Amino acid sequence: MSDAERFAVFMGAAFALFVAAVLFATRQRNNRPRLATLFATAVIVVVGEMFFARYCHINFEDTPWWIYYGLPALTTLLLPPFALRMSRIEIAQYLPIAVMMAPFIHVFFSLFAGWHDYCHSPFGFRHYWRSSRAFFERGE
16 A cells, blocks of 8 residues: 555544544534534644645654644644534543544554554554464464
């Protein structure tokens, strides 16, 4: 799978996770967030910021890490509560999930897809699976 295809898969998974997090945080509302507002927010937070981080890091090597990682993180934390007019309770539910979304998805793809360029890990799930399968096939 090419790098662009993996990036698209990663972005699609992040998009779905973001929408799920927002819908979870706003689940107690009588009126769910409007689909157009939710979609626009997700496009800005996920698609826009992933392209920003990726190409800022690739094309502008002198850019400090805290800009190409910090701006997407701040956008993820601050834009949805304002754009979706979240209550304090919704914000309290959303923020811990938002903080954990990026590490979760990076670890998930590292362990289960073997994509260590997103989360560097010396061992992935596939490594353990192959090792254990080889062990049992030999009958040891």
